[in-house]
Amino acid sequence: MSTMHLxxxxxxxxxxxxxxxxxxxxxxxxxxxxxxKHTPMITPLKPGEIKVITxxxxxxxxxxxxxxxxxxxxxxxxxxxxxxxxxxxxxxxxAEAKKRAEEALADKSDNIDAAKALAELAQAAAQLKMIETLxxxxx
Amino acid sequence: MSGGKExxxxxxxxxxxxxxxKAMEMVAASKMKKAQMRMAxxxxxxxxxxxxxxxxxxxxxxxxxxxxxxxxxxxRVGLIIISTDRGLCGGLNTNLFKEVLxxxxxxxxxxxEVDVCAIGSxxxxxxxxxxxxxxAQVSHLGDSPEINDVIGSIKIxxxxxxxxxxxxxxxxxxxxxxxxxxxxxxxxxLPTEPNKEDEFSxxxxxxxxxxxxxxxxxLLVRYIESLVYQGIVENVACEMSARMVAMKSxxxxxxxxxxxxxxxxxxxxxxxITQELSEIVAGAAAV
Numbered sequence: 452m453s454t455m456h457l458x459x460x461x462x463x464x465x466x467x468x469x470x471x472x473x474x475x476x477x478x479x480x481x482x483x484x485x486x487x488k489h490t491p492m493i494t495p496l497k498p499g500e501i502k503v504i505t506x507x508x509x510x511x512x513x514x515x516x517x518x519x520x521x522x523x524x525x526x527x528x529x530x531x532x533x534x535x536x537x538x539x540x541x542x543x544x545x546a547e548a549k550k551r552a553e554e555a556l557a558d559k560s561d562n563i564d565a566a567k568a569l570a571e572l573a574q575a576a577a578q579l580k581m582i583e584t585l586x587x588x589x590x
Numbered sequence: 591m592s593g594g595k596e597x598x599x600x601x602x603x604x605x606x607x608x609x610x611x612k613a614m615e616m617v618a619a620s621k622m623k624k625a626q627m628r629m630a631x632x633x634x635x636x637x638x639x640x641x642x643x644x645x646x647x648x649x650x651x652x653x654x655x656x657x658x659x660x661x662x663x664x665x666r667v668g669l670i671i672i673s674t675d676r677g678l679c680g681g682l683n684t685n686l687f688k689e690v691l692x693x694x695x696x697x698x699x700x701x702x703e704v705d706v707c708a709i710g711s712x713x714x715x716x717x718x719x720x721x722x723x724x725x726a727q728v729s730h731l732g733d734s735p736e737i738n739d740v741i742g743s744i745k746i747x748x749x750x751x752x753x754x755x756x757x758x759x760x761x762x763x764x765x766x767x768x769x770x771x772x773x774x775x776x777x778x779x780l781p782t783e784p785n786k787e788d789e790f791s792x793x794x795x796x797x798x799x800x801x802x803x804x805x806x807x808x809l810l811v812r813y814i815e816s817l818v819y820q821g822i823v824e825n826v827a828c829e830m831s832a833r834m835v836a837m838k839s840x841x842x843x844x845x846x847x848x849x850x851x852x853x854x855x856x857x858x859x860x861x862x863i864t865q866e867l868s869e870i871v872a873g874a875a876a877v
Contacts, residue, residue, distance in 0.1 A: 457607065458634070460634045460635040460638050461635060461821050462632060462635045462636075462737045462816050463628075463631060463632060463633040463635075463736070463813070464631040464632070464634075465631065465635075468634070478799060479799060479800055480799050481826055482758070487680070490797060491645075491794060491795070491796045492796055492797040492798075492799065493642070493646075493796040493797070493798055493799075493805050493809070494797075494798070494800075494805060495799075495804070495808055496798035496806060512614050519642070519805075519808060519809055519812065521642045521645070521796075523645070527642070528638050528807075529643060530635065530638060530639055530642065530812065532812075533737055533738065535735065540669055541741055542745070543742070544738075544741045544742025544745065544750065545726075545741075545742040545743070545745035545746045546742070547742050548707075548727065548728055548742035548743040548745075548746055549725065549726055549742075549746055550730060551630040551727045551729075559871070579804065
């Protein structure tokens with residue numbers, strides 16, 4: 452069975468780099484499974500787990516809070532986010548930075564809190580799901 | 591024995607200062623190691639995302655992102671400047687600010703206006719005094735900065751670029767060369783020209799999911815963020831090594847000063863003893 456090279460990196464550290472047989476990840480449009488010689492593809496990832504089968508048939512699980520998946524026939528790259536992202540959330544951060552620049556007092560409106568809670572919830576749910584899978588496996 | 595006591599006091603106060611500078615030197619040295627490790631850890635992401643953006647640029651794509659399109663006339667530019675939060679790190683910030691001032695003057699001569707985003711409190715203070723248009727500011731990121739903290743400030747600049755408020759975006763940062771030397775530099779961020787080193791002979795394109803626009807938007811924002819983040823992490827390493835070197839030379843200067851003062855003190859002491867002796871001898875001769 453052929454193999455491909457996989458790199459999982461986040462802005463703050465390198466998470467995984469090695470040769471793998473296949474992987475599955477939670478893409479924006481649904482779960483995707485990638486095998487070697489896949490046609491080039493690029494898609495954002497949802498918060499969730501990445502399941503990797505290494506060349507030694509070991510199964511590895513990584514949790515990421517979103518990111519980008521790039522697929523080339525021989526090389527797959529996962530650019531993982533370290534921060535919880537979301538359009539509203541980024542907007543809020545921008546507003547904060549601006550406020551700091553204006554040296555005004557920050558007042559957070561409700562919808563920002565809601566967006567943040569939603570993003571955190573998605574992340575927590577994904578984390579929970581992974582813990583469950585891990586538990587099932589150990590049984 | 592006039593002056594002896596003063597000199598002694600001076601010596602002890604310099605010794606106290608030396609203790610402080612030595613402690614700071616050692617703290618900076620240990621922090622520097624960690625900062626360098628962090629810098630190395632951030633490198634794979636920067637490399638990977640550069641590769642991916644390079645692939646994107648060489649792939650045949652129907653959608654040209656505004657970040658990739660060069661504008662004909664430049665009326666206003668954005669400048670992100672990365673500085674330290676604390677001082678006592680030699681000429682690190684000063685050298686960078688000098689470089690920035692030169693560039694800003696250049697722009698002013700071409701009647702190009704400048705919007706500044708200051709990262710680090712030194713830059714903030716500097717630009718407040720300078721009376722430029724400060725649009726975003728973030729400071730006190732600590733020794734282990736997180737990308738989370740700078741997303742907002744970068745977004746302001748990127749939004750300004752997308753909206754056409756600024757036509758070019760620059761990043762002023764210190765490059766870490768080695769422990770002894772850091773080099774200030776200003777690099778061009780937007781519009782970006784990804785490397786096209788690995789050019790593919792045939793036309794090909796990605797499968798974009800859900801669509802090319804959102805994917806590319808997403809990726810390019812992350813690309814710029816990663817460049818800025820890399821700059822910030824590098825700046826921490828620069829700060830620590832600059833501080834270590836500065837504090838080392840301060841400690842060395844202090845020991846030189848102490849040696850000199852010790853010599854003066856000894857001379858003064860000897861002179862006063864000689865004087866006393868000659869007074870006694872002269873007194874005995876007179877009797």
